Amino acid sequence: MESYTGNVNPIGPRSCYDEGKRCAETLYFDYHRKHGLDIRVGRIFNTYGPRMHPADGRVVSNFIIQALRNEPITLYGDGLQTRSFCFVDDLVDGFLKFMNNDHGFQGPVNLGNPGEFTVKELAETVLDLTGSSSKLTYLPLPVDDPQKRRPDISLAKEKFGWEPKIALQEGLKKTIAYFEELVRHGCDRCEP
Ligand code: UDP
Secondary structure (H helix, E strand, O other), X not given: OOOOOOOOOOOOOOHHHHHHHHHHHHHHHHHHHHHOOOOOOEEEOOEEOOOOOOOOOOHHHHHHHHHHOOOOEEEEOOOOOEEOOEEHHHHHHHHHHHHOOOOOOOOOEEEOOOOOEEHHHXXXXXXXXXXXXXXXXXXXXXXXXXXXXXXXXXXXXXXXXXXXXXXXHHXXXXXXXXXXXXXXXXXXXXXX
Protein backbone atom coordinates (compact mmCIF):
# COMPACT_ATOMS: atom_id res chain seq x y z
CA MET A 1 0.00 0.00 0.00
CA GLU A 2 1.15 3.52 -0.74
CA SER A 3 0.41 4.45 2.91
CA TYR A 4 3.27 2.17 4.01
CA THR A 5 6.23 4.43 4.69
CA GLY A 6 8.87 1.78 4.23
CA ASN A 7 11.59 -0.06 6.02
CA VAL A 8 14.93 0.55 4.33
CA ASN A 9 18.40 -0.45 5.39
CA PRO A 10 20.29 2.83 4.93
CA ILE A 11 23.75 1.25 4.69
CA GLY A 12 23.25 -1.85 2.52
CA PRO A 13 24.75 -2.29 -0.96
CA ARG A 14 21.46 -1.30 -2.64
CA SER A 15 20.68 1.55 -0.25
CA CYS A 16 21.70 4.42 -2.49
CA TYR A 17 19.09 3.24 -4.99
CA ASP A 18 16.32 2.87 -2.39
CA GLU A 19 17.16 6.03 -0.49
CA GLY A 20 17.63 7.95 -3.75
CA LYS A 21 14.04 7.22 -4.70
CA ARG A 22 12.77 8.17 -1.24
CA CYS A 23 14.71 11.43 -1.34
CA ALA A 24 13.33 12.22 -4.82
CA GLU A 25 9.77 11.81 -3.54
CA THR A 26 10.54 14.15 -0.64
CA LEU A 27 11.91 16.82 -2.97
CA TYR A 28 8.98 16.55 -5.37
CA PHE A 29 6.49 17.06 -2.56
CA ASP A 30 8.55 19.96 -1.13
CA TYR A 31 8.49 21.66 -4.56
CA HIS A 32 4.79 21.03 -4.79
CA ARG A 33 4.11 22.54 -1.35
CA LYS A 34 6.50 25.45 -1.68
CA HIS A 35 6.17 26.38 -5.36
CA GLY A 36 2.88 24.76 -6.39
CA LEU A 37 4.68 22.56 -8.92
CA ASP A 38 2.34 20.12 -10.67
CA ILE A 39 3.82 16.74 -9.78
CA ARG A 40 3.11 13.02 -10.14
CA VAL A 41 4.90 10.39 -8.06
CA GLY A 42 4.67 6.86 -9.45
CA ARG A 43 6.28 3.85 -7.80
CA ILE A 44 7.35 1.45 -10.50
CA PHE A 45 7.58 -2.26 -9.75
CA ASN A 46 9.52 -4.86 -11.78
CA THR A 47 9.04 -4.05 -15.45
CA TYR A 48 10.29 -5.91 -18.53
CA GLY A 49 9.98 -5.95 -22.28
CA PRO A 50 11.75 -5.37 -25.60
CA ARG A 51 14.69 -2.91 -25.47
CA MET A 52 15.79 -3.84 -21.98
CA HIS A 53 19.53 -3.60 -21.86
CA PRO A 54 20.91 -7.12 -22.27
CA ALA A 55 23.62 -6.57 -19.68
CA ASP A 56 21.76 -4.81 -16.90
CA GLY A 57 21.62 -8.02 -14.88
CA ARG A 58 17.89 -8.12 -14.21
CA VAL A 59 16.22 -11.46 -13.98
CA VAL A 60 14.06 -11.42 -17.13
CA SER A 61 16.87 -10.33 -19.47
CA ASN A 62 19.39 -12.66 -17.81
CA PHE A 63 17.16 -15.72 -18.07
CA ILE A 64 16.14 -15.07 -21.67
CA ILE A 65 19.70 -14.57 -22.89
CA GLN A 66 20.93 -17.61 -20.96
CA ALA A 67 18.10 -19.71 -22.39
CA LEU A 68 18.70 -18.55 -25.96
CA ARG A 69 22.35 -19.52 -25.62
CA ASN A 70 21.58 -22.82 -23.88
CA GLU A 71 23.70 -21.66 -20.96
CA PRO A 72 22.88 -22.35 -17.28
CA ILE A 73 19.99 -20.32 -15.86
CA THR A 74 21.33 -18.52 -12.79
CA LEU A 75 18.84 -18.73 -9.92
CA TYR A 76 19.90 -16.70 -6.91
CA GLY A 77 19.04 -18.39 -3.61
CA ASP A 78 16.44 -21.15 -3.80
CA GLY A 79 14.48 -19.36 -6.55
CA LEU A 80 11.37 -19.35 -4.36
CA GLN A 81 11.37 -15.57 -3.86
CA THR A 82 8.55 -13.92 -5.79
CA ARG A 83 8.29 -10.97 -8.12
CA SER A 84 5.45 -9.43 -10.09
CA PHE A 85 6.41 -8.54 -13.65
CA CYS A 86 4.73 -5.76 -15.60
CA PHE A 87 5.06 -5.59 -19.38
CA VAL A 88 6.42 -2.23 -20.52
CA ASP A 89 3.38 -1.31 -22.69
CA ASP A 90 1.11 -1.71 -19.67
CA LEU A 91 3.41 0.46 -17.57
CA VAL A 92 3.49 3.23 -20.20
CA ASP A 93 -0.30 3.10 -20.43
CA GLY A 94 -0.45 3.45 -16.62
CA PHE A 95 1.88 6.45 -16.70
CA LEU A 96 -0.14 8.21 -19.39
CA LYS A 97 -3.37 7.68 -17.48
CA PHE A 98 -1.70 8.88 -14.28
CA MET A 99 -0.17 11.98 -15.91
CA ASN A 100 -3.45 12.93 -17.60
CA ASN A 101 -5.84 12.13 -14.75
CA ASP A 102 -8.58 14.74 -14.43
CA HIS A 103 -8.47 15.10 -10.66
CA GLY A 104 -4.85 16.25 -10.43
CA PHE A 105 -4.09 13.18 -8.33
CA GLN A 106 -0.38 13.35 -7.54
CA GLY A 107 0.31 9.99 -5.94
CA PRO A 108 2.35 8.34 -4.67
CA VAL A 109 0.81 5.46 -6.56
CA ASN A 110 1.97 1.93 -7.24
CA LEU A 111 2.38 0.98 -10.91
CA GLY A 112 3.01 -2.69 -11.59
CA ASN A 113 1.40 -6.01 -12.35
CA PRO A 114 0.08 -7.81 -9.26
CA GLY A 115 0.45 -11.30 -10.82
CA GLU A 116 3.00 -13.00 -8.58
CA PHE A 117 5.54 -15.65 -9.70
CA THR A 118 8.53 -17.30 -8.10
CA VAL A 119 11.82 -16.70 -9.84
CA LYS A 120 11.94 -20.44 -10.48
CA GLU A 121 8.55 -20.33 -12.20
CA LEU A 122 9.85 -17.51 -14.38
CA ALA A 123 12.88 -19.65 -15.30
CA GLU A 124 10.66 -22.60 -16.21
CA THR A 125 8.37 -20.43 -18.31
CA VAL A 126 11.32 -18.94 -20.20
CA LEU A 127 12.72 -22.44 -20.81
CA ASP A 128 9.36 -23.58 -22.07
CA LEU A 129 8.84 -20.63 -24.41
CA THR A 130 12.36 -20.75 -25.85
CA GLY A 131 12.61 -24.57 -26.10
CA SER A 132 16.05 -24.21 -24.54
CA SER A 133 18.17 -27.05 -23.19
CA SER A 134 19.61 -24.84 -20.40
CA LYS A 135 19.77 -26.32 -16.90
CA LEU A 136 19.01 -24.47 -13.67
CA THR A 137 21.98 -23.52 -11.52
CA TYR A 138 21.82 -22.06 -8.01
CA LEU A 139 23.99 -19.13 -6.91
CA PRO A 140 24.10 -17.18 -3.61
CA LEU A 141 21.26 -14.78 -2.90
CA PRO A 142 22.34 -11.11 -3.05
CA VAL A 143 22.27 -9.14 0.22
CA ASP A 144 18.92 -7.41 0.93
CA ASP A 145 17.10 -9.36 -1.81
CA PRO A 146 13.39 -9.16 -0.87
CA GLN A 147 11.55 -12.49 -0.55
CA LYS A 148 8.41 -11.01 -2.08
CA ARG A 149 7.55 -7.95 -4.09
CA ARG A 150 3.99 -7.47 -5.27
CA PRO A 151 2.20 -4.18 -5.87
CA ASP A 152 -1.26 -3.45 -4.51
CA ILE A 153 -2.70 -1.40 -7.37
CA SER A 154 -6.15 -0.62 -5.92
CA LEU A 155 -5.32 3.08 -5.76
CA ALA A 156 -4.36 3.27 -9.46
CA LYS A 157 -7.58 1.45 -10.35
CA GLU A 158 -9.65 3.77 -8.22
CA LYS A 159 -8.01 7.07 -9.21
CA PHE A 160 -7.45 6.62 -12.94
CA GLY A 161 -8.95 3.27 -13.88
CA TRP A 162 -5.73 1.51 -14.76
CA GLU A 163 -4.74 -2.11 -14.53
CA PRO A 164 -2.29 -4.16 -16.62
CA LYS A 165 -3.68 -6.32 -19.41
CA ILE A 166 -0.72 -8.29 -20.72
CA ALA A 167 -0.15 -11.70 -19.14
CA LEU A 168 3.38 -12.84 -18.35
CA GLN A 169 3.48 -15.51 -21.08
CA GLU A 170 2.38 -13.03 -23.72
CA GLY A 171 4.84 -10.36 -22.63
CA LEU A 172 7.65 -12.87 -22.42
CA LYS A 173 7.01 -14.02 -26.00
CA LYS A 174 7.44 -10.46 -27.26
CA THR A 175 10.53 -9.97 -25.14
CA ILE A 176 12.05 -13.26 -26.27
CA ALA A 177 11.46 -12.28 -29.92
CA TYR A 178 13.40 -9.07 -29.29
CA PHE A 179 16.33 -10.82 -27.62
CA GLU A 180 16.41 -13.52 -30.31
CA GLU A 181 17.12 -10.81 -32.88
CA LEU A 182 19.73 -9.24 -30.63
CA VAL A 183 21.54 -12.52 -30.01
CA ARG A 184 21.33 -13.47 -33.71
CA HIS A 185 23.06 -10.23 -34.60
CA GLY A 186 25.76 -10.98 -32.02
CA CYS A 187 25.14 -8.45 -29.26
CA ASP A 188 28.60 -7.84 -27.90
CA ARG A 189 27.42 -6.52 -24.54
CA CYS A 190 25.16 -9.42 -23.63
CA GLU A 191 27.23 -10.53 -20.66
CA PRO A 192 25.65 -9.55 -17.32
N1 UDP B 1 17.65 -13.09 -9.92
C1 UDP B 1 18.04 -14.39 -10.19
N2 UDP B 1 18.93 -14.60 -11.22
C2 UDP B 1 19.42 -13.59 -11.99
C3 UDP B 1 19.02 -12.26 -11.71
C4 UDP B 1 18.13 -12.04 -10.66
O1 UDP B 1 17.61 -15.35 -9.52
O2 UDP B 1 20.22 -13.88 -12.91
C5 UDP B 1 16.67 -12.87 -8.83
C6 UDP B 1 17.06 -11.80 -7.83
O3 UDP B 1 17.83 -12.37 -6.78
C7 UDP B 1 15.68 -11.33 -7.36
C8 UDP B 1 14.79 -11.49 -8.59
O4 UDP B 1 15.46 -12.40 -9.43
O5 UDP B 1 15.20 -12.15 -6.32
C9 UDP B 1 14.54 -10.19 -9.34
O6 UDP B 1 15.77 -9.58 -9.60
P1 UDP B 1 15.91 -8.22 -10.41
O7 UDP B 1 17.31 -7.72 -10.24
O8 UDP B 1 15.40 -8.40 -11.80
O9 UDP B 1 14.87 -7.23 -9.69
P2 UDP B 1 14.76 -6.76 -8.14
O10 UDP B 1 15.68 -7.56 -7.30
O11 UDP B 1 15.12 -5.31 -8.18
O12 UDP B 1 13.32 -7.01 -7.79
